[in-house]
Structure formats: structure tokens, C-alpha cells
Amino acid sequence: MDDYFMDCFDRSPNCSQFQDEYILKETNQKDYGGPMLGIGIYVAAVSLVCSLAMAADAYQGFRQRKLWFPCKFFGLNAASLTLLAVAMKLPVDLSSSMGGKADQLAKLSSTAFMCTIIGNLMPSIGPMDNRDILLNVIAVSILVITIFVNVCIQLKTREISIEAFEAYGISIEHVVVMFFMLLLLVILSFSALAVPISKRILELKYRDMHKTVSTEEPKESNTSREDIFKDVVRKYRLLAETGSPQFVMACSATSSTSGVICLMVAVLLVEAEVRMWLYFQVAPDSSSDYQWSTVLILWIQSFVVIVGTIAPAFRWFTAVSFKCSKKESNNYRNELKVEGYWIQPLAEWKEIPLLPLRIRNRKCRKLIQNAKNLILNFCTRVQVLIVVASKTVCLISVFVARPILSGLDYCKRLQEKVTRNSHKGSDTEPGVELDLNRYVLRLEGEVDLPERILKNISIAVDRSIQKAKRQQPEKLMELLEKSSGFKGIVEFDSDQVRSLHSEEPPNTWSLPVVTLTSIAISLPNIKSHIADSLLCSVNEGLSYARLIDQTLENIEDWINLKDAANFVWVRVELYRKWLDEDLQRIALEGKTYRENLQRLADIAKDYVMVLRDVNRGREHEPLNWPVKVIAANSMYRISQTLLLQHQDNHQSNEELFEQLSVMIADILFACLTNLPGVITRKCFCNAIEKREESVKLAARLLGETEAILNTLQQRELPTLDPNQVAYIDEWRTSIKQNNFAASTALKSCDDKVI
Incomplete structure (x- = not known):
């Protein structure tokens, strides 16, 4: 029984009044302390999430040999700031008495944790725009100043120093770590001032180098096309990586200094914990309302400090190694x-x-x-x-x-x-x-x-x-082997089909392929493994067709056209459905392919005619049609075209399926002639934040499509202007006008750049 309860007998004859007050106080303390354990566990869990994110960044840095460790999983944003606000619960808590060894160390580990976070987050301000930099730096400053003020209050009221100065001796560590935390905040804030100007300088240099690279000729005239593309990708990869705002910020002098500070903070924390452990020779204990969760927070946040110090320390070491070279x-x-x-x-x-x-x-x-x-x-x-x-x-x-x-x-x-002497003559x-x-x-x-x-x-x-070469689209290559010309580009849509509206939307590469594949699946008596093989081939081809569609100059105006193909294909591939119609059921119920084609044409016509009622007055804006109507219009025209081509009804289902496969192969082959231009465009990217990923995509495309590019080099192509080769309707017009045949004047696809 404490002194408060014992003194009640001396203070008043009404002892029961003081006893009731004491019981009420103890009850309130228990009621208050109950949820605190859960809060402590929550703080430990949030700290663990931060450690996992920083560990992922460290792993990616080692794996990709980027020892400046870009902030990919853990950057300065609203989510990380929210996590930090939760993880900093202990140093800002002024209401709980925390005089135990674990309590004192946990507060120190939290402030050290904050120092490590600031050092880790510094490169992430590089890609931000000016507004985001200002808002995020202000948010971090508010959090750090709040922690500083609360810890100073606890030092003044001896909440941190209760028995700590005399017995534990870790008050000096608190003071030093708080100083380092403020210093890191100042370094972060003033480093952010240089970001807009440095990005502006890098952008100008990047565009100058782009002009140089785009006009350079190969050193040797007999250089293969693959080697030329490799050199281009290497050059743009260097431009993108060394011109990355994160790379510049991570290699700056201020970032390397923050790495030194984070390393010193980690050493201070480890020194305090080891000294505490050796001095008392017992495990840290907690006397606060957080109970054993304080010990959990201590060890997790100490682990975070150790893991989080890896990236700042290596940035410092990398900068020093650059200087030493x-x-x-x-x-x-x-x-x-x-x-x-x-x-x-x-x-x-x-x-x-x-x-x-x-x-x-x-x-x-x-x-x-x-x-x-x-x-x-x-x-x-x-x-x-x-x-x-x-x-x-x-x-x-x-x-x-x-x-x-x-x-x-x-x-x-x-x-x-x-090693070189022992391997003379090696490549x-x-x-x-x-x-x-x-x-x-x-x-x-x-x-x-x-x-x-x-x-x-x-x-x-x-x-x-x-x-990427080990992931080449083999199924697509098998499909492309069926193409011997480009007749399918003209044959899939006939001018004799009566239009349902005065204006028709233009064709993209993807939508006719999706529509023809849907029709092929709906044909009766087609074996399932043959249909599945076609689906796999088309799925591989559409991944490249979408990239080519995305590079069109009028991409903003053609959004609905491109979304229509994606909308239909998801249902065709996963559920064997065209819009809401079950293609497998149509294949089973139909007796002849003419019946199935007519059924699909009627269903599509109903979808298109709805446009007159739902979107009255907008029928003359085909680019703004809903995706279902665009898809239905394509199905109607292609189904009617096939019905006109097979009026005699002497062709078998298998023969029509093969004819549709050839049409699909012709369209995809023509579409893929744009791959060299796509690879070139992916190397150059206007958005500074997306350049590195864009160059990586170009390298992946170059490896995956090596066999396709070699095949394209051997195929004779129609003579088209470089601005026309990206559009399927331009191909159709050129082939119709010139009555294209394999023996006409041809142009290599290497000269075709979107």
C-alpha cells in the first residue's frame, strides 16, 4: 500500500473518503493502462513495416548494383509520414510515466529511428515537383519539431532523466541524437532548395545529348541492327540513370554527410544499449503503461536503425569512392x-x-x-x-x-x-x-x-x-509464320458493308485482332486446344500492339478506341465471352458458321443501334462513342464482311478458322513493323521521372522481339511514309491504291520510325 493510502489515517477521521479516492485512482490507472499495451503493439507493427520497406530498398540496391540506393518502396509521401507519426508515439508521449530501462532506451531508439528515416528519405525529394517538395518538407519539419519540443519538455521535467542521469547515464545520448535530428532536418530542407534548379540543368543537358545521340551514325558500316539498338539503349540508359534526380541527390555532398550522421546515430544507440545491458546485466524492463510492448518497440526500432543505416552509409561510401577515383x-x-x-x-x-x-x-x-x-x-x-x-x-x-x-x-x-593473362583470346x-x-x-x-x-x-x-531473349513470344512466332503477305489487312473489312452511321470510327491495330479472334472462337466444331493456342498467340501479340497503339500521335483522342479492345479482350481471354455473349455457347448451338456469323452480326447491330437512343445527337462523334458501341460496330462490320465473302457456304469451319488465323497474322505482322520505332521512342522519354523505366522497357522489347525483328528484316513491305506506317487504315488505303503485290517496290522496316 503506497504512502498516499497510509497518510489518509493522519489527514482526516473520514478515512473511507480517502480510501475511495485511492481505489478510484487505481481503477482509472488500470482502465487507462489496458489500451496502452495494444497501442504499443501497434507502434511496433508500424515500425516493422517501415523496416521492411527500407530493407526492400536496400535489397533492390544491392541486387541492381545501385549502391546509391534509390527510394522505391519507402519515400517521402503522405503514407510514410502517417507511419512516422504513429511510430513516434513514445517520444511525444507526455502523459505516461516511463522510468524503466526499456522505457528510456525506447525513447532514445525512437529519436534515432527518426534520424535514420530522414537520412533514408533524402533522395526521394529529387523526383518531386516544387509543390510536393514544399508540402512534404513542411510536414517532416512539423513532426521533427514536435518530437524535439516534447523530448525537451521531458528532459526539463526529468521524465527522461528520472533515475536515468544517475543510474542509466543515457541523457547525453538523448541530447546528441536530438541535435543530429535537427541537423538532418536542416540539411534536408536546404538540400531541397537545389532540386528545381538541378532538374532544370539536367533537363537541358539531356535534350542536348538526345540530339547528339539521335544523329550519331554507327562507327562501323557493317554493324548489325541488333548491335546498333544495343548501343542506343546503353546510351539512353546512361542518360536516364545519371540524369535521375534521385541519383543526383543521393550522390550529393549533403546526402553523403547525412549518411555519416546516420552512422553516428546508429553507433550511439548501440553503445547506449550495450552499456545499459552490461551495467545492469539483466534484460531491460518496463514500468510504464505500455508494459512489455515497450521492449518490443525497443528491439524493432533498433533493428530499423541498423537496417535503415545501410542505405545512407553506402551513399556516403559511394560518394567517397567516386572522389577517391x-x-x-x-x-x-x-x-x-x-x-x-x-x-x-x-x-x-x-x-x-x-x-x-x-x-x-x-x-x-x-x-x-x-x-x-x-x-x-x-x-x-x-x-x-x-x-x-x-x-x-x-x-x-x-x-x-x-x-x-x-x-x-x-x-x-x-x-x-x-585473370586476363590466363584467358587470352577470350571475348x-x-x-x-x-x-x-x-x-x-x-x-x-x-x-x-x-x-x-x-x-x-x-x-x-x-x-x-x-x-528478355529467354522470354521471346514463341506462340506469337508460330502464328506469324502463317502470314505470307498483307491481304488480311484489306480483307477483314469490306467497303461493301453498309454502315450503320454516317461516320465510322478509325481502326486501331488491336480491335480488329480481338474481333477476329472472338469470331474464330465462336465457330462450331473447333477443337478446344486449337482455340486455346490461338488465344495464347493473340495475347502475346496484343501486348505489343497496345504499345504501338499508345505511341500514336493522337493518343488522347483515341482513348475510347483503345479501351474498347482492352475491354473486350479481358472477357474473351478469361471467360470466352464477347461483351455479354458466351462464345462457347454460340459455338455449341450453331450448326454452321454462317448462322454464328449472322447471330454475332445481329447482336452487334443491336448494341450499335442503342447509340441513337442513349447518345442522341452524338452519333456523328465516333471517337466519343462508348467502348461497347465501338466494339459492337467492329464486330458488325467484320461479321458482315465474312458473310459476304462466304456466300457460297462451301468452306468448312476448320478452313474458315485457318483463314481468320491468317488474317490475324497479317494484321499483327504489319503492326509489328513499328517495333523499331517503338523501341527508339521508349529510349527517349520527356518525363524525367519515367526515363529509367522507359529505357528498361526498350531493352526488354529489344530482347523479346529479336526473332521478330530478324523476320521483319527479311519481309518485303509496302512503300509507306514514316508518318503513315503506324496506322492500319493508312496500310489499307495504300494497299488498295497501289494494288500491292510481293513483287512491287519495297522498303525495309528499318527505315520505318513512328
Whole structure:
């Protein structure tokens, strides 16, 4: 029984009143402490989610040999900020008494956890636009300042220092970690100022290099087409990766300094935990309302700190290794130079007048203008101080690491020399002979990338292509072998079919293929494995046809046309249904293919005629038709065309199925002549955030379609303007006008670029 209950006998004869108050206090404490265990478990679970996301980023960095560790799974956004707000429950809790060893260490691990998170998130501000950078930095600042203020209150009220200063001795760690947390916030905030200008500089350099790459000719006239494409992909991969805002931010001096700070914070936390463990020689205990969940939070967040330190520490090490690869210079003034893009935003803001402020008093306007200039001047000095200090830290790290890295590099070169002598006459790595350093984008003051980094990027491209070669569309190749010309492009839709409306929507590559496949499945007496084989072949072909449709110049106007093919194909492939009609049931119920074709034509006509009632007044805008109506119009025209072509009814179901397969093969073959242009376009991407993924897609396409590209090179093609070859209707018009035959003048598909 505590002192409060014992003193009740001395304070008043009404002891029962104090006893009731004591019982009420104990009951309220139990009621309050009950949910706190669940809250603690929730905090531990959220911390574990953060650790898994950072571990995934670390794994991807090692796997892809990107030791600057891009933020792919854990970046600065609304979701991560929400998780952080939950994970920071302990250091901002002012209402719970937490005097146990685990409680004190858990608060320290939470603040260390916050430091590690800031260091990890720094590269993720690179791809953001100016508004997102401002909002996210403000959100992080509010969270960090809240943690700082609450911890300071606990230090002042000795909530953290209860028995800790004398017994546990970890108050100094709290102070140091809090200082590092504020320092990391300042570094993050001022580093964000340089992002818009650096992105602008990189964008200009990227477009200049794009002009250079697009006009370059192969060094050797006998270079194969595959090698030419490989070189183009390598060049654009270098442009995309070295020009990535995340890469530039991760390799900056401020990012490497944040890595040093995160490493120091992790060492401080480990030192405090080891010292606590050795001093007491017992496991940490908790005396708070969070009960044993505090220990769980402690170990999970300590694990997060260790895992989260990997990326910032390796970014620092990578930046140091880049510097060490550079020839040693005694001109330290240039090494500590502050480039213009660091302070240019502040200089631009200083020149902006305060026009939006409607203040008539001249003295007030002058006072506000002077205050603004004073604040910006102070921020400029702080920015210069941060950059110089960061470069100083990097320079000191280089002095320490240069002898070690030089020794390791010497041993590595010696080993490579021995290996090269033992394998004389072997082939060299592909792409090494290309001068890759010309295609690296750099900001002012950045060092040249080491040769091994450039070689790794080149080898990564070759590996992507080789991996894609093992995934070539074999079923599609079997289907394309049935094509011997391009008659199917004209035959699938006849001009003799009466239109249901005055205007018809244009054809895309995908929709006729989907419609013809649907008709083929609906034919009677077709074996299931043959129909399934056709579906597999068409599915592989449509993946490329969609990419080609997406590269059309009028993509925004043709959205409904492209959605119609995707809408129908999902149902055809998965459920064997065209819209709501069961194709397998139609195949079983129909006696002849003419009956099934007429049935499909009637169903499609009903869909199209609904347009007159539902969308009255918009029938003359075929590009705006609903996707079902566009699909039904295609089905009606193709079904009627096939009925006109087979009026004699002497052809068998299997023969018609084979004819439809040939039509599909002809259309897909013509469509795939655009692949070289698609690969070229995927290498160049306007959106800076999507460039790397776009180049990766180009490499994958090059590997997957190698056999198709070789076949296209051997096929004779109609003479079409490069602006026409992407459109199926242009093919139809050209073939009709020129009465195309295999012996006419032909043009290689290598000259066809979308």
C-alpha cells in the first residue's frame, strides 16, 4: 500500500473518503493502462513495416548494383509520414510515466529511428515537383519539431532523466541524437532548395545529348541492327540513370554527410544499449503503461536503425569512392566551392518584388522588403555553410579512405591482370569499347563516374536484353509464320458493308485482332486446344500492339478506341465471352458458321443501334462513342464482311478458322513493323521521372522481339511514309491504291520510325 493510502489515517477521521479516492485512482490507472499495451503493439507493427520497406530498398540496391540506393518502396509521401507519426508515439508521449530501462532506451531508439528515416528519405525529394517538395518538407519539419519540443519538455521535467542521469547515464545520448535530428532536418530542407534548379540543368543537358545521340551514325558500316539498338539503349540508359534526380541527390555532398550522421546515430544507440545491458546485466524492463510492448518497440526500432543505416552509409561510401577515383588535387578551394545551383533559388526569390501585398504605407512595404532580404541572406549563408561543411566532411573522408581504397583497387587490378593473362583470346565484355563517359550527365562540381560504374550500367543493359531473349513470344512466332503477305489487312473489312452511321470510327491495330479472334472462337466444331493456342498467340501479340497503339500521335483522342479492345479482350481471354455473349455457347448451338456469323452480326447491330437512343445527337462523334458501341460496330462490320465473302457456304469451319488465323497474322505482322520505332521512342522519354523505366522497357522489347525483328528484316513491305506506317487504315488505303503485290517496290522496316 503506497504512502498516499497510509497518510489518509493522519489527514482526516473520514478515512473511507480517502480510501475511495485511492481505489478510484487505481481503477482509472488500470482502465487507462489496458489500451496502452495494444497501442504499443501497434507502434511496433508500424515500425516493422517501415523496416521492411527500407530493407526492400536496400535489397533492390544491392541486387541492381545501385549502391546509391534509390527510394522505391519507402519515400517521402503522405503514407510514410502517417507511419512516422504513429511510430513516434513514445517520444511525444507526455502523459505516461516511463522510468524503466526499456522505457528510456525506447525513447532514445525512437529519436534515432527518426534520424535514420530522414537520412533514408533524402533522395526521394529529387523526383518531386516544387509543390510536393514544399508540402512534404513542411510536414517532416512539423513532426521533427514536435518530437524535439516534447523530448525537451521531458528532459526539463526529468521524465527522461528520472533515475536515468544517475543510474542509466543515457541523457547525453538523448541530447546528441536530438541535435543530429535537427541537423538532418536542416540539411534536408536546404538540400531541397537545389532540386528545381538541378532538374532544370539536367533537363537541358539531356535534350542536348538526345540530339547528339539521335544523329550519331554507327562507327562501323557493317554493324548489325541488333548491335546498333544495343548501343542506343546503353546510351539512353546512361542518360536516364545519371540524369535521375534521385541519383543526383543521393550522390550529393549533403546526402553523403547525412549518411555519416546516420552512422553516428546508429553507433550511439548501440553503445547506449550495450552499456545499459552490461551495467545492469539483466534484460531491460518496463514500468510504464505500455508494459512489455515497450521492449518490443525497443528491439524493432533498433533493428530499423541498423537496417535503415545501410542505405545512407553506402551513399556516403559511394560518394567517397567516386572522389577517391579522381586524381588527387591540392587545390582545396575548388573542392570546397559552392556551385550556383545551391543558392540560385534564394537569389531568384530575393529579386521577386512583394507585389501581391496590398500595403499602402511605403514604410511598411520597405520594412517587409528589407525583412525578406534579411531572411534570404541568412538562408543563403546557412546554405553555403551546409554545403561547405558537407564537402569538408567528404574531403576528410577521402583523406582517410584513399589509402585503403587505393590498396584494394591495386589488388583488384592485379587480380584482373592475372585473370586476363590466363584467358587470352577470350571475348571482351560487350559494349566496353563504347566511350560511355560521353553520355553521362553531370552537374557543376560533380566528379566523373568511375569506369566500373559505367561498365556495370552497360553490363546491366546486356543482361536485361539476354534475360528478355529467354522470354521471346514463341506462340506469337508460330502464328506469324502463317502470314505470307498483307491481304488480311484489306480483307477483314469490306467497303461493301453498309454502315450503320454516317461516320465510322478509325481502326486501331488491336480491335480488329480481338474481333477476329472472338469470331474464330465462336465457330462450331473447333477443337478446344486449337482455340486455346490461338488465344495464347493473340495475347502475346496484343501486348505489343497496345504499345504501338499508345505511341500514336493522337493518343488522347483515341482513348475510347483503345479501351474498347482492352475491354473486350479481358472477357474473351478469361471467360470466352464477347461483351455479354458466351462464345462457347454460340459455338455449341450453331450448326454452321454462317448462322454464328449472322447471330454475332445481329447482336452487334443491336448494341450499335442503342447509340441513337442513349447518345442522341452524338452519333456523328465516333471517337466519343462508348467502348461497347465501338466494339459492337467492329464486330458488325467484320461479321458482315465474312458473310459476304462466304456466300457460297462451301468452306468448312476448320478452313474458315485457318483463314481468320491468317488474317490475324497479317494484321499483327504489319503492326509489328513499328517495333523499331517503338523501341527508339521508349529510349527517349520527356518525363524525367519515367526515363529509367522507359529505357528498361526498350531493352526488354529489344530482347523479346529479336526473332521478330530478324523476320521483319527479311519481309518485303509496302512503300509507306514514316508518318503513315503506324496506322492500319493508312496500310489499307495504300494497299488498295497501289494494288500491292510481293513483287512491287519495297522498303525495309528499318527505315520505318513512328
